[in-house]
Amino acid sequence: MPNILVVEDSPTMRQLITFAMKRIANTKVIEATDGVDALKKLSSESVDLILADINMPVMDGLKLVSLVRNNAAYKDLPIIIITTEGAKEDKERALAIGANAYLAKPIQTQELIRIVNSFINP
């Protein structure tokens, strides 16, 4: 059963993403409200994919991506960024520091499911 870590400060978005992930068979969603919370969850639970927002309090999504990528244990862990920042340079920056995919809000659920599936059910 793939475990998906959803890192998002907005409860509305967390619930919406969790809803979408439940449509992929046999997935378990672990929720985190910011980067620090995500790192705690990452150390205590087995995670197969991270879905992270960029703009979050305490620790933003980009910092989280770089910390995760600098840890050898998670170098191959897929990270998908979901953010309101839709500019090309924001996307390039996120991909350059190690994110695997980038989705701009408002998200299309089918698109999100398709991208997540491409990593967990290739």
Added chain:
Amino acid sequence: MKRADEFLQMFRQGEEFTKELLKENEKLRFRIAQLEETIERSSADAKMKLYEERIGSLEEQLKSLMERYQQVEDENKDFASKYVEVEEQNNALANLYVASYQLHSTLDFNEVLRIVLEIVINLIGSEVFAILLIDEKTGEIVPVAAEGTQVDSIPKFRVGEGIIGTVAKDGESYFSPDLNDSDSLAHWNPVVCIPLKIKEHVIGVIAIFSLLEQKGGFTNVDYELFHLLAGHAATAIFSAKLYSQSERKRTTIQSFLELLKEKPSR
């Protein structure tokens, strides 16, 4: 001698008869060959006719199969487009459910405002927008929360004044024909303005001044969300406001009661 002539004549007659017989035999052989050829040809014709009939029947079957195949392909296309439609509706319902669930998950006024902001940012894709409520005492439309700009920078409006005032007065949503109007914020003329209504009573508006860069336009689910916001956000904001007012009153009354309880003991 005479007998010999007779014998010779008989022999010649016999020879001629034999020649005639041979000729006749030849003719008959030829006729038989002809007949055999005719029989063979007619059998080939019959076979050909049979084959032609078979080909015709197979062509009919092929045509019918092609028609059936086309029919099935059309049905498949229809199912595929219905599947996409159902998926879209599913997603729209999920969005509406989550928005509605969140809106009614609290009675804290500021929390409700934060949830409305979240919905308008994340689900609709707005960049600069504000929530404005009508002050029952002054009749002014007062900004209470904003995203992408300081709430203090937004002026108050009078009911009936400008786009915001007109939406608050008429209770009808406004959608600008130019959703990318760059002067929208400069003149406080929103590109979208949604009334917050409880039945026909307007308590405020959501004014959107600009959309996120990647948001090209509105989809059906956006209009559904606007419709939901018009009703549910209004109810949630109104309930939270009433709750905070009644909580304040309750706390005041409780303080009075405690004071009254304390007095006799002094």
